[in-house]
Amino acid sequence: MIKLGNVVKFLAVLILGSIAGIIGTLLLAPRSGRETRQSIKQKGQNVLHKLKSAREKSADPNMKEISNWGNYPQVQVKFHEFEDLETLRKLITQSDEVIARGNGRCYGDSALAPEIISSLRYNKFLSFDKEQGIIRCQSGVLLSEILDVIVPQGWFLPVTPGTKLITVGGAIASDVHGKSQHKAGNFSDHLIDMEIMVGDGTIVKCSHTENTELFLTTCGGMGLTGVILNATMQLIPVETAYIRQESIKIHNFDHMMAVFEESENWNYSVAWMDCLARGKHLGRGFLTRGEHAKIEELSSKQQQKPLLISERLKLNVPFNFPSFALNTFSVTAFNTALYLKQPNGTVESIESYDTFFYPLDSIQNWNRIYGKQGFTQYQFILPKAASREGVHRILDRIAESGHVPFLAVLKLYRQQNGYLPFGIEGFSLALDFPIKNGLFDFLDELDEIVLEYGGRLYLTKDVRMNKSMFTQSYPNVERFINNVRDLNHGNKFKSFQSDRVGITQ
Amino acid sequence: MKDVLILGAASDIAKAVAHQYAADGYNVVLAARNAARLAETATDIKIRYQVEATTAEFDALDFAGHAAFYDALTPKPDVVVVVFGYLGDQDKAQVDFTETQRIIDTNYTGAVSILNIVANDMERRRAGTIIGVSSVAGDRGRGSNYIYGSAKAALTAYLSGLRNRLAKSNVHVVTVKPGFVRTKMTEGLPLPGPVTAKPEQVAKDVLKADHKKLNQIYSLWMWRYLMMIIRNIPEPIFKKMKL
Numbered sequence: 001m002i003k004l005g006n007v008v009k010f011l012a013v014l015i016l017g018s019i020a021g022i023i024g025t026l027l028l029a030p031r032s033g034r035e036t037r038q039s040i041k042q043k044g045q046n047v048l049h050k051l052k053s054a055r056e057k058s059a060d061p062n063m064k065e066i067s068n069w070g071n072y073p074q075v076q077v078k079f080h081e082f083e084d085l086e087t088l089r090k091l092i093t094q095s096d097e098v099i100a101r102g103n104g105r106c107y108g109d110s111a112l113a114p115e116i117i118s119s120l121r122y123n124k125f126l127s128f129d130k131e132q133g134i135i136r137c138q139s140g141v142l143l144s145e146i147l148d149v150i151v152p153q154g155w156f157l158p159v160t161p162g163t164k165l166i167t168v169g170g171a172i173a174s175d176v177h178g179k180s181q182h183k184a185g186n187f188s189d190h191l192i193d194m195e196i197m198v199g200d201g202t203i204v205k206c207s208h209t210e211n212t213e214l215f216l217t218t219c220g221g222m223g224l225t226g227v228i229l230n231a232t233m234q235l236i237p238v239e240t241a242y243i244r245q246e247s248i249k250i251h252n253f254d255h256m257m258a259v260f261e262e263s264e265n266w267n268y269s270v271a272w273m274d275c276l277a278r279g280k281h282l283g284r285g286f287l288t289r290g291e292h293a294k295i296e297e298l299s300s301k302q303q304q305k306p307l308l309i310s311e312r313l314k315l316n317v318p319f320n321f322p323s324f325a326l327n328t329f330s331v332t333a334f335n336t337a338l339y340l341k342q343p344n345g346t347v348e349s350i351e352s353y354d355t356f357f358y359p360l361d362s363i364q365n366w367n368r369i370y371g372k373q374g375f376t377q378y379q380f381i382l383p384k385a386a387s388r389e390g391v392h393r394i395l396d397r398i399a400e401s402g403h404v405p406f407l408a409v410l411k412l413y414r415q416q417n418g419y420l421p422f423g424i425e426g427f428s429l430a431l432d433f434p435i436k437n438g439l440f441d442f443l444d445e446l447d448e449i450v451l452e453y454g455g456r457l458y459l460t461k462d463v464r465m466n467k468s469m470f471t472q473s474y475p476n477v478e479r480f481i482n483n484v485r486d487l488n489h490g491n492k493f494k495s496f497q498s499d500r501v502g503i504t505q
Numbered sequence: 506m507k508d509v510l511i512l513g514a515a516s517d518i519a520k521a522v523a524h525q526y527a528a529d530g531y532n533v534v535l536a537a538r539n540a541a542r543l544a545e546t547a548t549d550i551k552i553r554y555q556v557e558a559t560t561a562e563f564d565a566l567d568f569a570g571h572a573a574f575y576d577a578l579t580p581k582p583d584v585v586v587v588v589f590g591y592l593g594d595q596d597k598a599q600v601d602f603t604e605t606q607r608i609i610d611t612n613y614t615g616a617v618s619i620l621n622i623v624a625n626d627m628e629r630r631r632a633g634t635i636i637g638v639s640s641v642a643g644d645r646g647r648g649s650n651y652i653y654g655s656a657k658a659a660l661t662a663y664l665s666g667l668r669n670r671l672a673k674s675n676v677h678v679v680t681v682k683p684g685f686v687r688t689k690m691t692e693g694l695p696l697p698g699p700v701t702a703k704p705e706q707v708a709k710d711v712l713k714a715d716h717k718k719l720n721q722i723y724s725l726w727m728w729r730y731l732m733m734i735i736r737n738i739p740e741p742i743f744k745k746m747k748l
Contacts, residue, residue, distance in 0.1 A: 018628070061693045061695075122547065124545050124548070124549035125548065125549045125552035125553060126545070126548065126549075126552075127548070127552070128552045149552060149553055149698075
């Protein structure tokens with residue numbers, strides 16, 4: 001006897017099948033390129049054209065709407081990929097306004113230009129010396145892929161940002177940093193060498209000792225010297241895939257600064273701050289610090305396979321939140337809950353490296369909580385002596401403004417190398433703002449405060465800083481611009497950001 | 506340690522299949538014409554998955570050389586995946602038999618030539634898995650693509666017969682029928698997103714079919730139903746359709 005459930009299932013398959021059948025009949029696979037293109041043309045109005053991907057493709061197969069992690073701005077650009085050097089050389093020599101792009105995890109328009117060359121398919125490992133901990137790979141390899149290879153063999157990245165879903169090329173171009181910045185510096189500090197394809201299609205190898213100007217201009221150079229092809233990196237040895245973590249409840253900003261100073265010798269430190277707390281609570285939050293765990297610090301179960309961690313459950317934000325989801329009320333409630341949840345004093349724990357370094361990577365598309373207008377991260381740094389006063393003034397201005405930052409991350413930095421260094425000895429605060437009317441004008445006002453105290457903004461997060469702010473706050477701008485001009489054949493490589501802040505035009 | 510031999514290893518689907526098997530712990534032999542160009546892929550696979558990965562020179566059309574090619578392999582593979590194929594140009598093939606022959610020989614004769622040898626060896630060893638990548642195009646011939654389609658139809662029938670023969674010898678044969686796949690072969694074509702697979706998806710399906718001892722799979726899965734409908738359109742109607 002046929003059960004009703006089966007009948008329903010059967011009917012569902014039938015209906016789905018017929019719809020699919022119509023599409024399928026029109027499009028039997030595979031046929032030759034010319035044939036398909038002709039038949040697409042003939043069927044002008046047919047159902048195929050209603051399929052979005054097809055519509056985009058038929059106009060110009062390379063045109064694509066791209067935005068980076070902040071979902072703002074979204075622009076139509078020419079999008080190219082390459083797997084071999086010949087293809088890349090052709091792309092570079094044939095275009096005049098182009099920028100390389102990795103996994104699109106910069107927040108704004110650093111990796112946006114009229115033409116984009118994606119490195120994602122240029123992603124092979126080239127060598128791995130397991131004794132010395134030296135790895136060489138093409139620029140499209142993700143840090144997550146490197147970790148998958150090196151951690152089980154007892155190595156780790158000396159510098160990693162808060163997401164592992166970025167490419168090696170992007171990490172160099174942004175000279176990324178993370179919880180270890182105060183000790184280990186930036187990503188480029190651990191590079192042994194790299195190769196770059198410059199504007200005329202030639203490949204140049206550079207390092208701290210070879211073609212030094214090109215090397216220094218490329219590290220943190222926002223992709224403006226050419227396309228980074230590959231890099232050789234020095235790793236650090238680890239006994240386990242775990243971190244010994246301490247989490248300390250912080251009551252106010254002075255407390256925060258004191259605990260950061262006291263944590264100077266810890267390899268990793270970062271703090272979450274309740275950016276809406278006012279008065280004597282200003283600066284409250286919690287600071288986490290960590291060290292790579294030794295085998296004897298692990299539980300007996302973890303000790304059995306100290307270098308292996310289990311895959312985490314992945315969550316997904318399936319759609320953009322409505323723009324009103326994040327408001328003063330919801331963010332205050334969230335922040336207060338987060339603060340109160342943290343026990344007083346110090347909490348010790350053993351965390352997997354995934355949970356410690358990349359908490360947000362387990363929530364795919366978390367950027368959608370800011371709604372379809374997107375968001376920007378305002379990350380500024382102030383010299384240590386000015387940090388207390390500067391942060392107070394900025395948080396006061398924010399409280400008056402009606403713009404509600406959601407996440408606030410504070411960190412103590414050391415001086416950074418290179419020609420466009422974000423890091424100075426001082427405190428950096430990163431604030432996520434949903435994009436809405438008036439935000440950019442307001443951030444211009446904050447820029448003045450940052451400038452007044454001798455601070456600057458992080459280019460990789462930026463989407464709106466103006467030229468005067470950039471040139472006044474970055475120390476070696478002139479030298480950087482000159483180098484880019486010399487190395488970058490008529491400013492072939494440029495982004496909307498580099499045009500905006502006046503590096504290129 | 507198990508070994509997989511990928512025949513026609515330069516294609517995007519083949520590379521994705523190689524990654525899948527390597528991730529599953531297999532040593533990989535990447536066989537193709539101009540195998541030297543696959544050296545970087547082999548190195549990449551070795552580093553990523555800590556398995557052995559080597560390249561081997563193989564030409565599907567060099568029927569006479571197939572026996573020597575297979576003899577030279579040590580150890581003999583546990584899994585052989587035939588990925589090579591040639592889409593060709595239907596219009597050209599209609600007027601130029603050289604093109605027709607190349608389509609037929611690459612997709613069918615070449616596969617038969619090497620698989621005969623592989624099958625005999627596996628039958629003798631009473632172990633092994635043969636995976637043949639055919640195509641949904643072989644499920645029904647149509648005006649715009651019937652030379653390629655008929656060669657793939659022949660391959661499908663061959664694999665089915667081989668499965669029948671080798672079932673008694675503990676050798677498993679999988680027929681894989683991909684629909685649209687976004688690869689170098691289809692670059693720039695306006696493929697409809699919902700029924701178009703990435704090479705990685707096809708590769709995952711292939712490994713799954715091997716693990717689960719499935720006989721015939723479509724990739725993506727919905728092609729099974731699409732093709733069911735297409736196969737059942739009555740010929741008097743089908744012949745008038747513009748396909």
